[in-house]
Amino acid sequence: MTHWRRIVAKLRNLLGNKRAEENLACEVASHLTLLADDFERGGMSPQEARLAARRALGGVEQVKQAHRDERSLLWIEQTIQDLRYGLRTLSRSPGFTITAVLTLALGIGACTATFSLVNAVLIRSLPYGDPNRLVYLYTPNPQFNLPAEVFGPAYSDLYDLKKESTSFQDMTAFDESVFSLATQGSAERASTARVDGDFFSTFQASPELGRAIGPSDNEVGREKVAVISHALWQSMFASSADILHRSLLLDGNAYQIIGVMPQGFEYPHYSDLPYGSAQYKTTQIWIPLALTPHQMDDRDNASGNAVARLKPGVSIAQAQAEMSTLMVRLDKLHDARVRGWGAQVENFVDGTVGHVRSLLWLLLGAVSIVLLIACGNAANLLLARAASRMRELGVRVALGAGRSRIIRQLLTESLIVGLVAGGVGICLAFLFLRVLPLLNPGNIPRLNEASLDTRVLLFTVAVSVLTSMLTGILPALAVSRIDLTDFLATSSSRSVAGAHTRVQSTLVVVESALVVVLLAGAGLFIRSYINVVSVDTGFSRSTVAMNIGLDARYSQPERVEFFRNLFARLAALSGVEKVGGISNLPLSNSEDLREFEVDGYPNKKGQLVESRLATTQYFSAMGIPLVAGRLFTQEDKSDQSVAIVNESFAKRYFANRNPIGGRVSREDDHTRWSAVVGVIGDVRDSALEKAPEPQIYELDGNFGGGYIAVRSTLPAESLAATIRSTLHSIDPNLAVGDIQTMADLESEASAQRRFQTSLLSLFAGIALFLALVGLHGLMAYSVSRRTREVGIRMALGAQRSDVVILVLRKAALLLGLGLAAGLVCTWVATRAIQSFLYGVSAHDPITIGAVCALLAGCGLIAALIPARRAASIDPMQALRTE
Amino acid sequence: MPIQILQGTLDLMILRTLATMGPQHAYGIANRLQQVSEDTLNLNQGTIYPALVRIEQHGWTRGSWGTTENGREAKYYAITKAGLKALDEETERWRQMAGVVEKLLAEEQ
DSSP states (O other), rough: HHHHHHHHHHHHHHOOOHHHHHHHHHHHHHHHHHHHHHHHHHTHHHHHHHHHHHHHHHHHHHHHHHHHHHHHHHHHHHHHHHHHHHHHHHHHHHHHHHHHHHHHHHHHHHHHHHHHHIIIIISSSSSSSOOOOOOEEEEOOOTSOGGGGGGGBHHHHHHHHHHHHOOOOEEEEEEEEEEEETTTTTTEEEEEEOHHHTHHHHOOOSSSSSSOOOOGGGGGSSSOEEOOHHHHHHHHHOOTTGGGOEEEEEEEEEEEEEEEEETTTOOTTTTTTTOTTTOOOSOOOEEEOOOHHHHHHSSSSSSSEEEEEOOTTTOOOHHHHHHHHHHHHHHSSTTTSSSSOOOEEHHHHHHHHHHHHHHHHHHHHHHHHHHHHHHHHHHHHHHHHHHTTTHHHHHHHHHHOOOOHHHHHHHHHHHHHHHHHHHHHHHHHHHHHHHHHHOSSSSTTTTTOOOOOOOHHHHHHHHHHHHHHHHHHHHHHHHHHHOOOOOOOOOOHHHHHHHHHHHHHHHHHHHHHHHHHHHHHHHHHHHHHHHHTTSOOOSOOOOOEEEEOOOTOOOOOHHHHHHHHHHHHHSSSSEEEEEESSSSOSSSSOOOOOOOOBSSOOOTEEEEEEEEOTTHHHHHHHTEEEEEOOOTTTSSSSSSEEEEEEEEHHHHSSSSSTTTOOOOOOOOOSEEEEEEEEEEOOOOOOOOSOOOOOOEEOOOOTTOOOEEEEEEEEEEHHHHHHHHHHHHHHHTTOOOOOOEEEEHHHHHTHHHHHHHHHEEEEEEEEHHHHHHHHHHHHHHHHHHHHHHHHHHHHHOOHHHHHHHHHOOOOOOHHHHHHHHHHHHHHHHHGGGGGGOOOSOOOOOHHHHHHHOOOHHHHHHHHHHHHHHHHHHHHHOOOOOOO | BBBOOTTTTTHHHHHHHHHHSEEEEHHHHHHHHHTTTTTTTTOOOOGGHHHHHHHHHHTTTHHHHHHHHOOEEEEEEEEEEEEEHHHHHHHHHHHHHHHHHHHHHHHHH
16 A cells, blocks of 8 residues: 555656645755754754754754655545445446446547647648648749649659749649559559659658659659559559569569558658549659659649648748749740739648548537437436435535535546546547548548557547546536535435426536537438439439540550450340440539630630540440430541531530531631530439530540440349450459449549538437437436326326326427527537538538428437326325335 | 653644743744753654644644744744634543553552
8 A cells, every 4th residue: 555655656747746845845954954953953063063954953864755655645545435326326326327437438538539630630740740731832824724733743843943032942843644564464554653853852752662763763764664653562562671682564664662661651642632643542652753854944844743841930821922022933934825924822731631620620610419319318317316326415515524525425436437438438439439430531631540649648638537527517616505404404415406406407408509510410311412412413423434444555546456456346145235435524524714705705715625535436325315416426537627516515606596506616727617416415424423524526536545334234243354354354453443333433423522521411410319318318417306296186187188298298398498409509500510411502401301300200209208107106006105 | 761652642742832831833843842842851852743744634733934033033833713723622631541551550550
């Protein structure tokens, strides 16, 4: 015991109890001075007096230690007392304890899980040095009506900026490409970043093995080197130690491996770049960009992406101002026909996680509401229990326990409950994180890296303690207000209990109100999700599509020949109905815009339209309906003499005219025209939520790469296998990408919505469950307290149905108040989630109605159980109790 | 011959001292105890510190900093109401205890 006590005392000293120590030091010093003064007065020299004083006191350090032991003992002992007493009383009522622990565990678990997502995505630092100093550079051009993020700087502009600017410490240009990576006997598509010599130094990332790509690797003739990701090292090379002596075959060219990046560095990710390649998930290979001197001087050849690191102390605004000034000069060096290139510096971290920030905070907010409801429930349980412990506590007060001592005791008990609940909550969160990858929509960066790290665990402990305090303080205060004379006079707890039920009822009302808010939010999300997935996409869901990119081994005529051959062989398969090719498939996150003019329309300068190249069978393969005119035929020449437009195009540019026979200008020359021969139905192209934009389709008679679409009566899996084997038989060294149905693409496009909707619905479900448990608990409690009253009523002739109504009426009143308060809150709260909704108003009456009906229905069922128990009370028995 | 302090009696003696003499610092208390015992008490002055902190934590005394007649800073202990009550109880208990012991010793002789 002594040993243990000392450990705790030491811990306490560690935690600092600085004031007591300082106080003690002063006191001992003063004591010594007083002693020495007296000795001096007795005739000693000052030095002798000081020594004598020390002797008389008996060892300064011993005195201090004795003081310390004594000082901390009482505190520790009382705490130990409280803990033991708390554990004993809690274990004596396991029903209460388990309910309270589970209630809080649900709340804390949900909070922990959500916070671990926020931690992984928003808080945990990116592995790029100080990521807050990284910025994206763009050179937007107002001539084109396009977002700034579309315009990466031209190489020459970038390298001039690098030379002339003073705001940036480092600057790099890079590109995303998909290469065919030769593996044993076959090939696969590898996401590859082509980077200039400053890429790794800008990101302040160094390889775990070997070296990174540097400026010398970008010199012509030395560029056949590659750095690979940790994942690729593991999967393709089995983490072999001689990796730096191995090489890779990319599009048939050998690249010497010079380095392996550590786990966690796979930049750029699919979700990092606003206009990144759709074929790209995470980067597995980095190779030199290896620009020729000619390319570096080119002001029209834009780098895909540019990232820079600000010098310490330089703000984004300062960098922006400097870059703008420099771009004014550089703009004049551009081709006179297209000028107006500006400057835009954007925060890197915002670009990476900005789009999910509000969603994650929203989820954390929702889960805090769940936690509040759990707290309310636990507080109610504690209040109910406190009422039944009134006798015990009254006796303790009568025996001299102080008010603060009682509060401390009760808080210790709720702290035990809170911490145990925290432990269970961590287990729940752990389970949740195991399920999370199934829900991952794929566009939230680093979501799968969510884990229970130290920060999350500290968060959980803090939440548990806070929860305990929130839960415990109300009952503790209520109980400690015991009036001793009252208590002794009534010799029962009846008088004190009345005040409690008022507090308890208030808690249930507040809980119901909070549930209404969450249910309404979840309801609106569900409605939006249903709206999105039931959107008419304009194409057939069963069509199978894939991207085929031929590598550098193929010349242009060989490519055309390859696809002719492929289309013919696929079309010959039994069950295959149509095979088509297209430059940009819907929902594939790829876009092609071009300038155009419409004959007989007041055209604007720089007018842009989505432009597609399609083969003759594409529309029928995709199930896109013909609205007017005709589709492309074999007889059409692919010299841009004919075009097909979609309905949106026809509506906007041929309003009140017949589009068939109208003319649209050709890309390169606004004096030459293509004749519109057909109008096809609109398709959802960039996103399911986004209304279709005008599109022009031109015939591609020499299809040489892009997406193919196949319609067949075969099941998707067997068709995919057949396509795969057909491709393999034509070229065994071809890397084949994913083969998906259009339904798969739709599912991917709605994945984030599914993610947010399922999480919010889960939280709302937990909240509803907790609130119902709370309501049921309160009604059961009040029934048990009113046993005698019910007995008297029944003895005086009340029917069982009267008793049921008596209980239900109270429940209905609480629910009604909760609903009313909740609807007011909802009115305000749902406006905040407006941007997450699709096709439904924030005050959607159907959702609100459903929420009311759901809560009222479930609430009355929860209340019916105790009501029936009240009705089954035997009056004789009831009158004999108490 | 110097005598050892009986367990638990130091608190009582300090409380008594404070009740009689009014607020005192640790040195004053220790001096008073030695004076009263006519130096038969074997007391390192430091040994009263645990007792001081104990009775303060019980709320029987309240400490505050003040100045001595000679202008030195010192922490003064003043007995509280609860302390006076405790003093009465402890005195009573000591008297009973001492009485029992005295009676027992007298009978044995």
